Amino acid sequence: MTTSASRQGESRGEVLAMGVGLDYNGQPALDNASIEVLAGEFFTLLGPSGSGKTTLLRIIAGLLEPDRGRISIDGEDVTHVPTQKRDIGFVFQNYALFPHLTVAENIEFGLKVRKVSAVPRAKRLKEMIELVALGGMADRYPGQLSGGQQQRVALGRALAQRPRVLLLDEPLGALDRGLRQDLGAEIRRIQQEANTTAIYVTHDQEEAFVLSDRMGVMRDGLISQIGTPEQLYRAPKDLFVAKFLGKTNLFPVEVVGTSARGTDVRVGDHVLTARPNAPLTGTSAYCSVRPEQLVVSGDTVPDDHHKITTAVVTDSRFLGQRQSVRLDASGMEVSADLDPYGQVPAVGDRVTLSVRIGQSALVPREDA
Amino acid sequence: MTVTEQSHTTPIAITSDPVIKRKWRTITGRLLLIVPIAAFYTIFFLWPIATVVLRSLSVDGKFDFAAPAFTFENFTNLFLDDFLLVIEGRTLLLAVNSTLITIALAFPTAYFISRLKKRTAAIILLLVLVPFWVSIVVRLFAVTSILSPNGPVNQASIGLGFGEFSLLYTQAGTLVGTVMYLLPYMILVLYAGMVAVDSNLMLAARTMGASATYTFFRVYLPMIRSSLLSGGLLIFILGLSFFIVPAILGGPRDQTISVYIQQQIDIFQWGVASAMGVLLLIATVICYVGVVRIAGSFQPGGVGAVQAKGVSQDLPFRWSPMIIVSAVLTFITVATLTIPVLFVFPLSVGETGTVVFPPRGFTLKWFGEVFTSNTWLGPITQSAIVGVGTAILSVAIALALARITSRMTSTIGKAVIGGLAFAPIIAPSILLAIGIFDVELQLKLTGTIIGLIFAHTVIAAPLSYALISSAMAGADHGIEAAAWTLGASRTRAFWTVVVRGILPSVLGAFAIAFVTSWDEVVLALFLQTGSTKTLPVTIYKYLESGIVPTVPAVASLLVTLVLLIVVVRSVLNTITARRRAARWEES
Numbered sequence: 027m028t029t030s031a032s033r034q035g036e037s038r039g040e041v042l043a044m045g046v047g048l049d050y051n052g053q054p055a056l057d058n059a060s061i062e063v064l065a066g067e068f069f070t071l072l073g074p075s076g077s078g079k080t081t082l083l084r085i086i087a088g089l090l091e092p093d094r095g096r097i098s099i100d101g102e103d104v105t106h107v108p109t110q111k112r113d114i115g116f117v118f119q120n121y122a123l124f125p126h127l128t129v130a131e132n133i134e135f136g137l138k139v140r141k142v143s144a145v146p147r148a149k150r151l152k153e154m155i156e157l158v159a160l161g162g163m164a165d166r167y168p169g170q171l172s173g174g175q176q177q178r179v180a181l182g183r184a185l186a187q188r189p190r191v192l193l194l195d196e197p198l199g200a201l202d203r204g205l206r207q208d209l210g211a212e213i214r215r216i217q218q219e220a221n222t223t224a225i226y227v228t229h230d231q232e233e234a235f236v237l238s239d240r241m242g243v244m245r246d247g248l249i250s251q252i253g254t255p256e257q258l259y260r261a262p263k264d265l266f267v268a269k270f271l272g273k274t275n276l277f278p279v280e281v282v283g284t285s286a287r288g289t290d291v292r293v294g295d296h297v298l299t300a301r302p303n304a305p306l307t308g309t310s311a312y313c314s315v316r317p318e319q320l321v322v323s324g325d326t327v328p329d330d331h332h333k334i335t336t337a338v339v340t341d342s343r344f345l346g347q348r349q350s351v352r353l354d355a356s357g358m359e360v361s362a363d364l365d366p367y368g369q370v371p372a373v374g375d376r377v378t379l380s381v382r383i384g385q386s387a388l389v390p391r392e393d394a
Numbered sequence: 395m396t397v398t399e400q401s402h403t404t405p406i407a408i409t410s411d412p413v414i415k416r417k418w419r420t421i422t423g424r425l426l427l428i429v430p431i432a433a434f435y436t437i438f439f440l441w442p443i444a445t446v447v448l449r450s451l452s453v454d455g456k457f458d459f460a461a462p463a464f465t466f467e468n469f470t471n472l473f474l475d476d477f478l479l480v481i482e483g484r485t486l487l488l489a490v491n492s493t494l495i496t497i498a499l500a501f502p503t504a505y506f507i508s509r510l511k512k513r514t515a516a517i518i519l520l521l522v523l524v525p526f527w528v529s530i531v532v533r534l535f536a537v538t539s540i541l542s543p544n545g546p547v548n549q550a551s552i553g554l555g556f557g558e559f560s561l562l563y564t565q566a567g568t569l570v571g572t573v574m575y576l577l578p579y580m581i582l583v584l585y586a587g588m589v590a591v592d593s594n595l596m597l598a599a600r601t602m603g604a605s606a607t608y609t610f611f612r613v614y615l616p617m618i619r620s621s622l623l624s625g626g627l628l629i630f631i632l633g634l635s636f637f638i639v640p641a642i643l644g645g646p647r648d649q650t651i652s653v654y655i656q657q658q659i660d661i662f663q664w665g666v667a668s669a670m671g672v673l674l675l676i677a678t679v680i681c682y683v684g685v686v687r688i689a690g691s692f693q694p695g696g697v698g699a700v701q702a703k704g705v706s707q708d709l710p711f712r713w714s715p716m717i718i719v720s721a722v723l724t725f726i727t728v729a730t731l732t733i734p735v736l737f738v739f740p741l742s743v744g745e746t747g748t749v750v751f752p753p754r755g756f757t758l759k760w761f762g763e764v765f766t767s768n769t770w771l772g773p774i775t776q777s778a779i780v781g782v783g784t785a786i787l788s789v790a791i792a793l794a795l796a797r798i799t800s801r802m803t804s805t806i807g808k809a810v811i812g813g814l815a816f817a818p819i820i821a822p823s824i825l826l827a828i829g830i831f832d833v834e835l836q837l838k839l840t841g842t843i844i845g846l847i848f849a850h851t852v853i854a855a856p857l858s859y860a861l862i863s864s865a866m867a868g869a870d871h872g873i874e875a876a877a878w879t880l881g882a883s884r885t886r887a888f889w890t891v892v893v894r895g896i897l898p899s900v901l902g903a904f905a906i907a908f909v910t911s912w913d914e915v916v917l918a919l920f921l922q923t924g925s926t927k928t929l930p931v932t933i934y935k936y937l938e939s940g941i942v943p944t945v946p947a948v949a950s951l952l953v954t955l956v957l958l959i960v961v962v963r964s965v966l967n968t969i970t971a972r973r974r975a976a977r978w979e980e981s
Contacts, residue, residue: 087879088878089875089878089879108878108884109875109878109879110878110879110880110881110882110883110884110887111881113881114879115879115880116875116876116879118872118875118876120870120872122870122872122873122875122876123873123876124873124876124877124891124895125870125873125895126894126895126897135877135880135882136880136881136882139880139881139882139883139886140881183876183880184879184880187880187881193879
């Protein structure tokens with residue numbers, strides 16, 4: 027173990043999962059999952075319940091043994107190394123704090139296991155209490171703390187022995203919304219200050235966006251796509267990723283060719299240029315246009331934009347940050363988010379919908 | 395999204411049990427735990443029963459492995475021999491009568507307590523529980539004194555002009571003693587069932603126009619039917635194979651099955667005795683299957699399930715004819731239970747060399763004698779050693795077994811282990827006693843301390859297991875995995891996190907095993923061949939041969955011990971409750 031050798035400022039904890047799979051009752055709960063998490067990176071596994079994200083995290087932690095594939099941390103193959111020798115920190119969804127130990131004793135647990143002597147241990151404890159902002163709570167028992175405070179203790183406990191990797195399993199899942207946003211930002215701050223790699227599991231895409239350097243979207247035991255939040259949002263590889271991250275309008279299109287600015291597709295009578303998508307085979311696809319990407323105008327199409335279709339406004343609501351407009355594009359329901367301070371069409375107006383050239387995404391059609 | 399919207403579809407085996415590691419190693423680990431326990435149960439539980447069964451099927455009860463010769467003669471005798479039929483009839487009558495009387499007293503008592511306010515209820519429950527914890531031998535000693543010709547009952551009868559009235563060495567005396575023994579069990583089972591009843595259901599029936607009587611029979615009674623039936627079967631089993639009370643209060647001529655078995659084994663006549671043992675076992679198994687079916691198909695009301703008062707206290711307490719009758723019967727029940735326990739104190743301070751009531755003079759010299767003579771110091775030490783040994787072994791077995799079952803995913807496996815683990819406390823103690831006696835004779839363990847520890851562990855470990863396994867099942871499985879992620883080894887995580895987390899239950903398991911051994915008479919009676927015997931057996935021997943003045947002194951000390959434990963416990967509970975409340979206010 028390299029606890030004593032580690033220095034602040036040096037990032038370590040590169041995690042590699044190669045073709046990891048685990049069967050449950052003959053069905054793969056996780057299949058062929060490969061991720062590469064760089065040292066010091068904040069990586070999120072995002073997916074709905076049952077997508078296998080927690081299973082993958084537990085395999086990385088050594089709490090589950092994979093049926094297939096390998097895990098390595100900092101180049102060392104740890105597939106068969108027991109949890110306690112992997113030098114990791116784990117934050118459980120229900121925190122799993124030791125109820126019979128105080129906050130301080132919980133945080134010190136890993137240090138005592140590693141036989142850190144009293145003086146450096148007390149110093150580290152003080153640092154951790156400060157880092158997770160729990161001053162004055164050190165002698166309390168977990169039962170006397172609020173959910174948010176317990177969450178900080180769990181974080182402090184996981185980080186006290188300077189683990190190579192911090193693994194977090196929906197750590198904000200049990201908290202209410204306001205608290206989640208505050209603590210989410212704090213987790214990111216603490217991870218940056220502690221200079222450790224973090225792998226974070228969540229089903230909440232907002233959380234994932236706020237926290238992650240990169241993320242992997244999971245579905246049915248498979249990793250659908252890996253990338254920065256921006257890459258995934260702007261260029262989803264498939265229908266699932268397009269729909270799971272934020273709202274979108276999906277226009278059925280036919281691929282007609284390629285041009286300098288992207289792939290040309292036909293939607294109805296119009297041809298527009300969208301972002302190319304390598305996995306796309308065949309000619310039928312969906313063109314994914316986010317509500318905020320849609321431009322609503324009269325008869326004219328703005329510069330640098332391609333026309334998609336015409337539509338009739340059916341509903342228009344002021345939501346503070348945006349004006350949410352619903353439209354009927356010859357039977358297809360479309361939603362657009364407009365600048366509430368600009369020109370806003372009225373219900374019943376016939377308008378033109380367009381999108382910036384090369385910015386809309388193309389995803390293969392699939393029956394899902 | 396809120397918490398409630400999340401559903402956890404990660405496979406159950408994966409989330410609930412983070413231990414799915416190298417499978418063959420898990421299996422070897424489990425085997426290492428389970429093989430010694432299985433061996434122990436085979437030697438000290440299965441083999442004893444098997445040996446009794448084999449003897450019951452052999453000529454003269456002498457089974458020979460080299461030349462097995464089977465016969466049903468012993469069993470046919472049970473149903474043909476007039477003398478044996480009388481014994482069996484007497485036993486059955488005692489069991490039926492004591493069950494009926496116990497229910498008649500326990501039902502109104504439990505009902506009355508369930509209707510009281512929490513605090514008052516707790517006090518009356520304590521008056522039921524204290525006698526329950528005092529060794530049956532001690533209570534029996536008090537009962538013999540009360541019922542003896544110069545005891546208060548007979549003297550009062552003569553004084554009032556009713557003439558001689560002695561229940562000692564009669565079947566009526568046996569009945570009284572047995573009811574006294576069974577009452578706490580039945581009260582606790584019924585009380586648990588009654589507090590679980592939702593009083594709104596009765597109110598609902600009343601709003602629909604049902605009379606109080608109708609509501610009682612058609613709404614209330616059906617809801618506690620399962621407690622009533624399973625509790626009734628439980629005490630019937632206990633009454634059927636009860637040994638100590640019939641042995642002392644019944645006298646040598648009015649034997650029951652258990653007493654007859656003991657007399658026969660004393661002269662090494664195994665044939666009919668083992669057949670009777672098997673008969674008891676069969677009756678017990680039938681009743682137990684009944685209990686399981688009733689409790690399984692309805693809501694079970696176990697002894698352990700006396701939780702915080704349910705909603706029945708919401709129903710306002712009002713003096714109605716039914717409540718008044720219940721109160722009177724409760725008074726009789728509580729008196730039956732507490733008077734014998736308190737009666738030992740006046741008996742212990744008399745100056746005379748024979749034990750009389752009321753005591754003549756006042757002296758504490760008998761207490762001094764208890765602590766200075768070897769007559770009592772030997773038994774006290776013996777009991778303490780056996781008790782501690784039993785407790786350690788029981789907790790070890792319980793921890794290992796609970797560990798295995800808490801990790802098991804198959805419900806069938808859990809049920810099998812659970813059923814086997816509890817079998818020894820259901821088996822008639824007289825059958826276990828003669829079986830273990832036979833086995834330990836062959837293993838040359840009779841008369842040794844370790845032999846008695848093994849025997850006591852057979853009946854104490856199930857109780858420890860019940861406590862520890864339910865605590866382990868209720869504990870957060872995550873904290874063990876959390877300890878691993880922090881670098882703690884498997885061993886360290888198990889002891890400092892899992893066991894530490896359920897420490898109160900582990901201590902409770904230790905205490906219950908110790909008390910079981912400390913109070914146990916039947917096994918100890920058979921297995922101790924030396925001159926020094928455990929405390930309850932020593933008292934039992936004095937009850938057989940005649941009381942000396944130090945017996946009430948020892949009895950008083952034992953009662954005081956129970957009272958002390960009860961007081962200390964309730965004080966500790968109050969302190970922790972207050973501390974917890976204070977903590978909450980502060981945070």
